C-alpha cells in the first residue's frame with residue numbers, strides 16, 4: 135500500500151547480528167540464527183526489524199567498516215540467505231530495515247585499497263579525503279580534527295609503491311599523504327563532494343530496495359559533508375557552518391535519496407541517525423523531500439528525573455510537529471550502556487561532546503530493572519515510533535566485567551582503556567537453558583559466544599521469561615499488544631494531565647493515559663479508570679515510586 139506510512143507509529147527492533155542468535159555454532163550470530171528466531175520477534179509484537187550492518191567487513195568497528203555494500207559477510211551467511219530472510223520476515227508481517235553506512239567504508243574496501251595504491255593526485259584518492267601533512271616532512275596531520283573514537287582524525291599512508299607491490303598495497307603507518315577518518319583509522323571518510331560517491335550510494339540504495347527492504351537506517355547521517363578547506367577549528371567554539379557537522383550540502387544528498395525511495399511504488403523509509411542538539415537544525419532533515427524520520431539520543435541521555443523527561447518529551451514533540459514527522463523514542467542501542475545498568479545509578483550523565491554516558495557509582499540492578507520497566511512503558515506510550523534494542527525486552531544488564539583481552543570496541547583501544555567501550559551491551563543473547571551459551575549457539579556448538587555471558591543470565595533467558603507473569607519479556611509483549619490494539623499508546627496527541635514535576639501523567643487520545651511516578655512517595659491514581667498494564671505491583675489505587683501505569687479513561 136503506497137499510502138501506508140507504517141514508520142510513523144512503528145515499534146522497531148534492532149538486531150545486532152553478531153549477538154542475536156548463532157545458527158552454525160561458531161559462537162558468532164548469523165542469518166540462520168536470526169531466521170530461526172523470527173517467530174519470536176513476531177510474537178513479541180514489533181512491526182519492523184532493523185539489522186545492524188551485515189555486510190562483508192574486517193570488523194574493525196563491528197561491521198560499521200564495510201568492504202562490500204552489496205553482499206553479506208561470510209560469518210553471517212550469504213546474499214541468498216539475506217533475501218530469504220527478508221521474504222520470511224515479510225511473510226510474518228515484519229518490515230525490514232538495513233543499516234546504510236555512507237560516511238566511511240573499510241580501509242579494505244576496493245576503493246580505498248586502490249586509492250592507496252594509486253598515489254597522490256590520482257582520481258582514486260579523490261573518493262576520499264587525502265591531504266599532505268604539515269611540518270617540514272609532512273609529519274604532522276593536515277589539521278587538528280579529532281576522531282570521535284579518540285586520537286587524531288588522520289592517519290598517514292605509505293607513498294604509492296610502484297611495480298608489483300602495487301597490488302598488495304595496504305594502508306600502514308607511512309611517509310606519504312594522510313587520510314581523514316572521523317571514526318577509527320580503519321574507517322576512511324568518503325568524499326561526498328565527488329559525484330561518483332553519490333552515484334555509488336544511490337545504486338546501493340536501489341540494490342537493497344530491489345531486494346524488498348522497507349527502509350534504511352542512515353548511520354552518522356549529519357556528518358557526511360565536509361568543508362573542502364579542512365581548516366583547523368576550536369571544537370569548543372566551532373565556526374558556523376561547522377567544518378563537517380550538519381552542513382547544507384548534506385541535505386542535497388538526502389533529497390536525491392528521497393527521489394530514489396520515492397521511485398518505488400511501495401513506501402520505503404529513510405531513517406536518519408541525526409545527532410544534533412539544535413532542534414531546528416534537526417528538523418531540517420525532515421523537511422519535505424528529505425528523510426521520513428530521524429532519531430537522536432536526547433531521550434536516552436535524559437536522567438531519571440520527572441522535570442528533565444518532561445522537558446525532553448515536550449521538546450521532541452515540538453520539534454517534530456511543524457514538519458509533520460513522527461517523534462522517535464530510543465532508550466538503548468548497541469552504542470550505550472544498557473538501561474537496567476544506567477537507571478541503577480544515581481550519577482549517570484550524558485557527555486554531549488563524546489556522546490558517551492559517564493558515571494562513577496556502581497549500579498543497583500534491582501532499582502535499575504524497576505526503572506527500566508517503568509521507562510519501557512513510558513517510551514511505548516509516547517506518540518511516535520519507538521526503537522528497541524535486542525535484549526532490552528529480556529532486561530539484560532551491561533556486562534561490565536568483559537575481560538580486557540576480549541574487548542573488541544575500537545573506543546576501548548583508542549582511549550587506552552579509559553573508556554571501557556561498548557562491548558558490554560553487545561554480549562550474545564541468552565535464549566534458553568541454565569548454562570552458557572544459553573541457546574545462543576545450537577547444542578554441540580564448537581565455538582563459544584564471542585563475548586562471555588554472565589552465569590546469572592540463566593534467570594533472564596527468553597525461555598525462562600516466556601509465560602512468567604511479571605517478567606520483562608511478558609511486560610514488553612503485553613505493552614506491544616496493547617499498542618497495536620488500542621488507539622492511544624504510541625498514537626495521537628499528547629496532553630499533560632498533571633503539572634507536578636515528579637509525576638508524568640499524560641493522555642493520548644480520549645481514552646488512554648500513562649502515569650509515571652518519579653517521586654519517592656506513593657502516588658494516588660485518579661478514580662474511574664481501569665488499569666490496562668503496570669510496570670510493577672499496584673496497591674489498590676496507589677502507584678509506588680519508579681512505576682508506570684497505563685490506564686483506560688472513562
Ligand code: ISL
Pocket residue numbers: 195198235282317353354409468469488489490545
Ligand atoms: O557511540 C558513540 C560514541 O561513543 C556515538 O557518538 C556514535 O559514534 C555515533 O552515534 C555514530 O554511531 C554509528 O556510527 C559509528 C559506529 O561505531 C556506531 O556503532 C554507529 O551506531 C561509526 O560507524
